[in-house]
Amino acid sequence: MAEASRTSEARRDAVFGRWVVFSPARSRRPTDLKSHNPTGNPSPGPGAGAPKPSCPFCAGRESECAPQIFRVPPDDALPWRIRVIENLYPALRRDIEPPPEPEVVDGEAEAEEQPGELAVRGFGFHDVVIETPRHDVRLWDLGAEGVRDVLLAYAARVRQLREHPAVKYVQVFKNHGASAGASMAHSHSQMLGTPFVPPSVTSRLNCMKEVFDRSGNCSLCEIRSKDTLISETPNFSAIVPFAASYPFEIWIIPQQHLSYFHEIDEDKALDLGSLLKTMLQKLSKQLNDPPFNFMIHSAPFGLSSSCLPYTHWFLQIVPQLSVIGGFELGSGCYINPVLPEDAAKILRELDCS
Amino acid sequence: MAEASRTSEARRDAVFGRWVVFSPARSRRPTDLKSHNPTGNPSPGPGAGAPKPSCPFCAGRESECAPQIFRVPPDDALPWRIRVIENLYPALRRDIEPPPEPEVVDGEAEAEEQPGELAVRGFGFHDVVIETPRHDVRLWDLGAEGVRDVLLAYAARVRQLREHPAVKYVQVFKNHGASAGASMAHSHSQMLGTPFVPPSVTSRLNCMKEVFDRSGNCSLCEIRSKDTLISETPNFSAIVPFAASYPFEIWIIPQQHLSYFHEIDEDKALDLGSLLKTMLQKLSKQLNDPPFNFMIHSAPFGLSSSCLPYTHWFLQIVPQLSVIGGFELGSGCYINPVLPEDAAKILRELDCS
Ligand SMILES: Nc1ncnc2c1ncn2[C@@H]1O[C@H](COP(=O)(O)OP(=O)(O)O[C@H]2O[C@H](CO)[C@@H](O)[C@H](O)[C@H]2O)[C@@H](O)[C@H]1O
Ligand SMILES: Nc1ncnc2c1ncn2[C@@H]1O[C@H](COP(=O)(O)OP(=O)(O)O[C@H]2O[C@H](CO)[C@@H](O)[C@H](O)[C@H]2O)[C@@H](O)[C@H]1O
Numbered sequence: 001m002a003e004a005s006r007t008s009e010a011r012r013d014a015v016f017g018r019w020v021v022f023s024p025a026r027s028r029r030p031t032d033l034k035s036h037n038p039t040g041n042p043s044p045g046p047g048a049g050a051p052k053p054s055c056p057f058c059a060g061r062e063s064e065c066a067p068q069i070f071r072v073p074p075d076d077a078l079p080w081r082i083r084v085i086e087n088l089y090p091a092l093r094r095d096i097e098p099p100p101e102p103e104v105v106d107g108e109a110e111a112e113e114q115p116g117e118l119a120v121r122g123f124g125f126h127d128v129v130i131e132t133p134r135h136d137v138r139l140w141d142l143g144a145e146g147v148r149d150v151l152l153a154y155a156a157r158v159r160q161l162r163e164h165p166a167v168k169y170v171q172v173f174k175n176h177g178a179s180a181g182a183s184m185a186h187s188h189s190q191m192l193g194t195p196f197v198p199p200s201v202t203s204r205l206n207c208m209k210e211v212f213d214r215s216g217n218c219s220l221c222e223i224r225s226k227d228t229l230i231s232e233t234p235n236f237s238a239i240v241p242f243a244a245s246y247p248f249e250i251w252i253i254p255q256q257h258l259s260y261f262h263e264i265d266e267d268k269a270l271d272l273g274s275l276l277k278t279m280l281q282k283l284s285k286q287l288n289d290p291p292f293n294f295m296i297h298s299a300p301f302g303l304s305s306s307c308l309p310y311t312h313w314f315l316q317i318v319p320q321l322s323v324i325g326g327f328e329l330g331s332g333c334y335i336n337p338v339l340p341e342d343a344a345k346i347l348r349e350l351d352c353s
Numbered sequence: 354m355a356e357a358s359r360t361s362e363a364r365r366d367a368v369f370g371r372w373v374v375f376s377p378a379r380s381r382r383p384t385d386l387k388s389h390n391p392t393g394n395p396s397p398g399p400g401a402g403a404p405k406p407s408c409p410f411c412a413g414r415e416s417e418c419a420p421q422i423f424r425v426p427p428d429d430a431l432p433w434r435i436r437v438i439e440n441l442y443p444a445l446r447r448d449i450e451p452p453p454e455p456e457v458v459d460g461e462a463e464a465e466e467q468p469g470e471l472a473v474r475g476f477g478f479h480d481v482v483i484e485t486p487r488h489d490v491r492l493w494d495l496g497a498e499g500v501r502d503v504l505l506a507y508a509a510r511v512r513q514l515r516e517h518p519a520v521k522y523v524q525v526f527k528n529h530g531a532s533a534g535a536s537m538a539h540s541h542s543q544m545l546g547t548p549f550v551p552p553s554v555t556s557r558l559n560c561m562k563e564v565f566d567r568s569g570n571c572s573l574c575e576i577r578s579k580d581t582l583i584s585e586t587p588n589f590s591a592i593v594p595f596a597a598s599y600p601f602e603i604w605i606i607p608q609q610h611l612s613y614f615h616e617i618d619e620d621k622a623l624d625l626g627s628l629l630k631t632m633l634q635k636l637s638k639q640l641n642d643p644p645f646n647f648m649i650h651s652a653p654f655g656l657s658s659s660c661l662p663y664t665h666w667f668l669q670i671v672p673q674l675s676v677i678g679g680f681e682l683g684s685g686c687y688i689n690p691v692l693p694e695d696a697a698k699i700l701r702e703l704d705c706s
Binding site for chain 1: 374
């Protein structure tokens with residue numbers, strides 16, 4: 001029978017307003033939780049650096065990719081370290097006319113029959129960031145400067161996309177490992193510039209506004225609990241959030257109250273790069289090289305200045321250890337077998353040096 | 354390069370208010386989309402009916418299960434066809450004191466430091482419905498009457514849970530196949546009675562209220578588009594929703610405006626049972642026996658009568674064909690490679706008789 005001594009608890013977070021059920025009795029000890037689908041991307045070893053014959057993201061295969069947007073370093077005479085390119089199979093398309101305003105399906109008449117339903121042309125930008133020319137290098141194999149440069153490449157591209165009046169938000173994200181959605185093994189991330197503010201962004205802003213209206217505080221500035229801290233740098237804190245939806249989920253939060261990721265400077269990007277590298281190393285070591293996603297949660301463009309006091313960007317890392325079932329799909333409420341305090345302690349004490 | 358002729362489109366639905374990006378260019382032809390993880394549960398064949406040695410849900414192994422709540426038929430002298438039992442590893446626990454009202458973490462003082470964050474004791478009910486005594490029978494292998502009885506068992510248990518003053522909502526759901534979360538292969542469903550209204554329920558109600566306030570119509574009563582209809586019975590319509598988040602997602606909607614699933618009567622349950630059976634057969638045949646989830650979306654208990662005009666229950670079926678990536682996790686916006694019109698046409702024309 002279930003271990004009656006371990007308590008269940010339901011928690012609601014102050015950023016997304018989501019309920020999460022913590023149910024330690026549904027799992028083994030948190031330290032025993034390991035990925036069943038290790039991504040198995042090899043660390044650089046003997047024979048390292050050779051391009052993989054079929055991989056268009058490897059050095060030397062640039063012609064098999066969709067057009068390049070920019071590269072690092074910019075000088076074509078030097079070998080590239082990072083390439084930002086168009087996605088060959090874009091979900092949203094830069095080559096169609098942007099919708100001036102959300103349009104109503106098939107004109108006004110039908111709109112009256114179908115209230116609430118909206119369709120807009122699939123305009124938008126879908127880019128890929130190739131983080132390294134080498135097939136066998138993972139993001140956290142790069143030095144802190146290498147991770148910094150990837151973060152700066154994200155920021156530079158977001159600043160370009162922000163110039164487009166129809167782009168309302170840019171979602172930067174990384175898929176690592178097939179069960180985290182990655183169809184390409186070569187280390188990369190993606191970003192989508194959308195002509196609408198996505199649903200989770202709207203609900204995050206609404207929740208943080210509510211907290212601010214009630215308390216005068218920004219939800220993310222208020223996260224100061226020692227319990228859930230993993231590590232700190234001069235500019236960032238890495239924590240397991242109070243109501244983490246996923247086991248061993250990590251948030252990296254700038255200590256300064258800042259709305260937009262894309263305004264990050266080189267020093268802070270280096271600081272973030274080193275912390276991100278450490279967190280990915282810890283997850284890889286603790287959880288048996290799990291598939292994972294990370295997402296940068298920033299503010300939508302063109303926010304009125306009254307929204308700035310409660311918008312605070314952060315980076316969320318989600319290791320993929322369990323499958324989502326019908327309860328989560330139906331209710332939007334997650335069941336997490338690992339208490340954030342336990343996960344934070346394990347990650348805090350894990351030595352990756 | 355991507356097939357430029359196929360259009361991308363972003364759509365927002367009128368029930369959850371979610372944006373979905375339709376991107377046919379990211380996939381093969383919709384008819385080619387098949388599950389890579391067929392669940393491979395055998396149809397009854399030679400040697401059928403034998404219990405699986407290790408399965409506690411099989412007939413004869415009742416003593417290995419957590420306590421029974423009720424059975425169908427009730428008469429113990431007859432063999433059971435359906436059992437509703439407690440979950441052995443419950444996410445929420447019936448044996449702890451229910452929270453009278455959501456509590457604030459560690460009393461008022463800290464609540465002021467952590468606005469928005471809430472923790473409540475993990476009280477609730479987590480039950481399992483064993484849909485058949487036989488290990489090799491899937492839900493859609495039962496006759497329409499058999500599926501009806503499963504639906505009536507759900508409804509009866511929801512009515513029992515509704516009597517508990519601390520239960521605010523019951524999420525009924527089914528996981529079929531490992532990649533849809535199922536840890537047990539024997540055909541079963543689950544339900545969780547929660548001491549809070551889950552986030553997706555709140556956002557669904559808010560969205561439907563907004564539509565109603567603007568148009569005077571219930572979002573689900575308004576779904577009448579011939580394009581996306583798969584099949585109709587006297588009481589129910591099976592459609593692919595206008596802004597389906599997942600390829601080949603199906604909604605079964607009562608034609609009459611009804612807020613609560615648990616008030617269903619025997620005739621309507623038979624009608625729904627036969628339509629649900631057909632839809633599961635169609636998905637299995639078209640998509641190579643895919644893992645799937647289904648969820649019943651009903652109204653929270655104790656809704657004020659002013660909410661009834663815009664609450665309308667329905668059943669959502671989601672085949673699991675692709676992995677969710679960082680874009681979906683971060684933005685709450687889904688990328689669906691199959692247009693609902695195409696999926697509905699394929700499912701409508703598929704013969705399962
Ligand atoms: N030669 C080339 N030049 C340029 N680009 C190329 C290319 N070859 C491939 N690509 C693109 O590179 C990207 C690689 O992305 P990922 O491996 O992270 O996941 P993908 O986008 O396939 O889908 C995952 O992420 C999305 C978004 O979260 C989910 O919708 C989906 O289900 C999940 O599998 C793909 O989008 C692909 O279109
Ligand atoms: N002898 C016994 N007596 C009584 N009950 C028994 C039992 N043996 C097992 N059980 C219970 O039977 C249930 C079977 O459920 P499923 O196979 O549908 O998925 P599970 O709940 O494991 O998790 C899936 O669904 C949940 C909810 O969606 C997700 O959180 C999770 O990630 C996903 O894998 C389990 O909850 C288990 O606790």
